Amino acid sequence: MPQDVKTDVPKVLNKTTPGLQIWRVENMELVPCPSNTFGQFFEGDSYVILYTHKTSNNYTYDIHYWLGKETSQDEQGAAAIYTTQMDEHLGGAAVQHRETQGHESATFQGYFKQGIIYKKGGVASGMKQVETNTYNIRRLLHVKGNKHVVAGEVEMSWKSFNQGDVFLLDLGSLIIQWNGPKSNRMERLRGMNLAKDIRDRERGGRVQVTVVEGDDEKSSEDAMKLMIKAMGEKKQIKDAIPDEIVDEKLKTAIKLFHISDAQGNLVVQEVAVKPLTQDLLKTEDCYLLDQGGIKIFVWKGKKASKTERAESLKKAKGYPTSTYVETVSEGAESSVFKQLFQKWTDKGQTVGLGTTHSPGKIAKVEQVKFDATSMHARPDLAAQQKMVDDGSGEAEVWRIEDNEPVPVERKWLGHFYGGDCYLILYKYEVNSKLHYILYMWQGRHASTAELTASAYQAVILDQKYNGEPVQVRVPMGKEPMHLMAIFKGKMVVYEVGLSVWCLLEGDTKVYDHVPLRYFINFLPTDKCCYLWYGKGCSGDEREMAKTLADIISKREKNVIAEGQEPADFWVNLGGKSQYANSKRLQDENCSITPRLFECSNQTGRFIATEITNFNQDDLDEDDVMLLDIWDQVYLWIGKGANDKEKHDAVVTAQEYLKSHPAGRDLDTPILVVKQGFEPPTFTGWFHAWDPQKWSGGKSYDQLKAELGTATDLIEITVDYLSNDDFKLIMGISRNDFYALPSWKQLNLKKKMGLF
Numbered sequence: 001m002p003q004d005v006k007t008d009v010p011k012v013l014n015k016t017t018p019g020l021q022i023w024r025v026e027n028m029e030l031v032p033c034p035s036n037t038f039g040q041f042f043e044g045d046s047y048v049i050l051y052t053h054k055t056s057n058n059y060t061y062d063i064h065y066w067l068g069k070e071t072s073q074d075e076q077g078a079a080a081i082y083t084t085q086m087d088e089h090l091g092g093a094a095v096q097h098r099e100t101q102g103h104e105s106a107t108f109q110g111y112f113k114q115g116i117i118y119k120k121g122g123v124a125s126g127m128k129q130v131e132t133n134t135y136n137i138r139r140l141l142h143v144k145g146n147k148h149v150v151a152g153e154v155e156m157s158w159k160s161f162n163q164g165d166v167f168l169l170d171l172g173s174l175i176i177q178w179n180g181p182k183s184n185r186m187e188r189l190r191g192m193n194l195a196k197d198i199r200d201r202e203r204g205g206r207v208q209v210t211v212v213e214g215d216d217e218k219s220s221e222d223a224m225k226l227m228i229k230a231m232g233e234k235k236q237i238k239d240a241i242p243d244e245i246v247d248e249k250l251k252t253a254i255k256l257f258h259i260s261d262a263q264g265n266l267v268v269q270e271v272a273v274k275p276l277t278q279d280l281l282k283t284e285d286c287y288l289l290d291q292g293g294i295k296i297f298v299w300k301g302k303k304a305s306k307t308e309r310a311e312s313l314k315k316a317k318g319y320p321t322s323t324y325v326e327t328v329s330e331g332a333e334s335s336v337f338k339q340l341f342q343k344w345t346d347k348g349q350t351v352g353l354g355t356t357h358s359p360g361k362i363a364k365v366e367q368v369k370f371d372a373t374s375m376h377a378r379p380d381l382a383a384q385q386k387m388v389d390d391g392s393g394e395a396e397v398w399r400i401e402d403n404e405p406v407p408v409e410r411k412w413l414g415h416f417y418g419g420d421c422y423l424i425l426y427k428y429e430v431n432s433k434l435h436y437i438l439y440m441w442q443g444r445h446a447s448t449a450e451l452t453a454s455a456y457q458a459v460i461l462d463q464k465y466n467g468e469p470v471q472v473r474v475p476m477g478k479e480p481m482h483l484m485a486i487f488k489g490k491m492v493v494y495e496v497g498l499s500v501w502c503l504l505e506g507d508t509k510v511y512d513h514v515p516l517r518y519f520i521n522f523l524p525t526d527k528c529c530y531l532w533y534g535k536g537c538s539g540d541e542r543e544m545a546k547t548l549a550d551i552i553s554k555r556e557k558n559v560i561a562e563g564q565e566p567a568d569f570w571v572n573l574g575g576k577s578q579y580a581n582s583k584r585l586q587d588e589n590c591s592i593t594p595r596l597f598e599c600s601n602q603t604g605r606f607i608a609t610e611i612t613n614f615n616q617d618d619l620d621e622d623d624v625m626l627l628d629i630w631d632q633v634y635l636w637i638g639k640g641a642n643d644k645e646k647h648d649a650v651v652t653a654q655e656y657l658k659s660h661p662a663g664r665d666l667d668t669p670i671l672v673v674k675q676g677f678e679p680p681t682f683t684g685w686f687h688a689w690d691p692q693k694w695s696g697g698k699s700y701d702q703l704k705a706e707l708g709t710a711t712d713l714i715e716i717t718v719d720y721l722s723n724d725d726f727k728l729i730m731g732i733s734r735n736d737f738y739a740l741p742s743w744k745q746l747n748l749k750k751k752m753g754l755f
Helices: 073-089 185-203 215-230 307-315 372-377 379-385 449-462 481-486 540-554 567-573 645-649 649-659 702-708 710-720 724-732 734-739 741-749
Strands: 019-024 027-030 040-042 046-054 060-068 094-100 116-119 140-143 150-154 166-170 174-179 208-213 254-260 269-272 286-291 297-301 324-329 345-347 392-399 402-407 415-418 421-430 433-442 468-475 492-494 501-504 506-510 520-524 528-532 557-561 586-589 594-601 605-610 622-629 633-637 670-674
Touching: 019 073, 116 286, 116 449, 150 481, 166 215, 166 528, 166 702, 174 185, 174 501, 185 208, 185 702, 208 670, 208 702, 254 307, 286 307, 286 528, 297 307, 307 324, 392 449, 392 741, 402 449, 421 449, 433 449, 528 540, 528 567, 567 594, 622 649, 633 649, 645 649, 649 670, 649 724, 724 734
Parallel strands: 040 116, 060 094, 116 150, 174 208, 297 324, 415 492, 433 468, 528 557, 633 670
Antiparallel strands: 019 027, 019 046, 046 060, 094 324, 140 150, 140 166, 166 174, 254 269, 254 286, 286 297, 345 586, 392 402, 392 421, 421 433, 468 670, 501 506, 501 520, 520 528, 594 605, 594 622, 622 633
């Protein structure tokens, strides 16, 4: 057990300041870390990190306690206690995270965009947090990571190097970046950003940074001479070391354990596996959710006893110390926790960017006027509504017949058959520039050949318009709001055999059986057409239903209210059965936070790396990125993505849905977006989107050239090098150097390759 903690948490905590606050545990006290040291952690210490996010009318909190691999048991215990005390001070509204060195969560890593640096030592060895503008430094940093960068201090020797990673030789006033021949462009760029961050934040910009390409060291002779002086003659470099990869299958191995002492004895038992539903969680109890042993979540119900809360945490601590543990309270769950469930709803929650949106909740498109120019000016609104405009642009529709696209006659626009596939090209104008959306509608009963042909024809059409269209795969029954708006709320889908049409707030869909109570259905028989009104439908919906009924059938219309169905009605449906009519479905919103992933299949296994606190800078030109907004999935394809990644993009999205631990609907619409042609429905999920970012962006080679070469180092060397570094580089002391005649000083500089 740790000694008594000494810090009064309310006195050090600012709960209304958005962003990061970090403390180090020093002699059982919390000591604030200066902002210029954020992202640097001593291996022998424990830290407490508070992230505060301001929503439209409230604050949300994440508290992390980070444990270095050499930290003491007392420091670990103190960090855990302080985390609990902070949560109590914040009214139990915080999400608690246990982080361990080398196993940090994506959420934690997302706070430090430039990277995390592990430093040797700690409080016990007298290491201070503040060492700004100190140049008496000699260390070698091993940089790993593509999206999440971590740099650890390693032995300053050539034997620490390998061909697949990036290394920073930090000599105080000079940083040399050495790129392994097998490292990729993104790793090199991340290493460069980290070197520049050390230069600017730690040393006030008074440091020279230069880059050595491991496969072209001859082009950096001067820098190589300095590396050899620091570490001796270069030895054989080890081959690339493969990164540790977590099997995505493990992430889907979900188990839920119930922890209860209702009978007087504490009982822990497994109650469910994937897919999980929210109603499994009872407010009187605690639960432990095990995600393949990789992540552990502890959920505490509002009415759970103290014993249950304590025991649930004890059980979580029984896992290996490297296991990530997240503790959430009922009503304050994290987005990561919520998305482990098939559907998560927050009662009474409003719709708003960064908080929630409502998959399946569709506005009346015939009454909403979405001006295209306004939508592009307000991409946040476009993203929430999933509308680029009001659907008043130009649409061309083709049906796939004998593997070829055949134009659909105007009078049949908006009519779709479940055994066919269709292509819909939509054109709209913004500021005198045309934009395109290509919808690929796939009938539930379409053949494999038709599905393949529709995909092939979509590629040809996309190429015709120079790759500009946003491509949207639309499985039957998953029609997005904008597609239905194109047909002015009169989109009719014909099922094979007996037809049941369903109207949802002015939009038409098809279902196999009677659906939710706020739907309206048309059931045509040989004698009449039934018009069925669910209890939750509106007057506007009933009026639209009457109009649509006349389009579908000229027969007599029998109006039936839910609960008053005659026997013939159910007979024509094949018999009465259960259907979704829960009141909860009407008065609650599905709470989902958008999530961004880098997706890769290059190793032969599907890997999804989450990018938290994401912004436009996280979209790398060489990558395929996936933006998950739950009822739709966007695939963003960078200009530099290779042909295989482009070709496999949709397969990648389908793999993501298959591997999702919540058991996702595999028919979720997939939208393919190309770099430079992003619609506002996509850009609205990114804060402060800059449409000119890539047009004026600099390449890796341009950024490297700006750093200069080792021949530029002498200006920095003379003015800023420490005495030790001066002697290391020049071979003599500073005093001896300046005692030489000027011509000898100049010759020595040339000899050392620094001039």
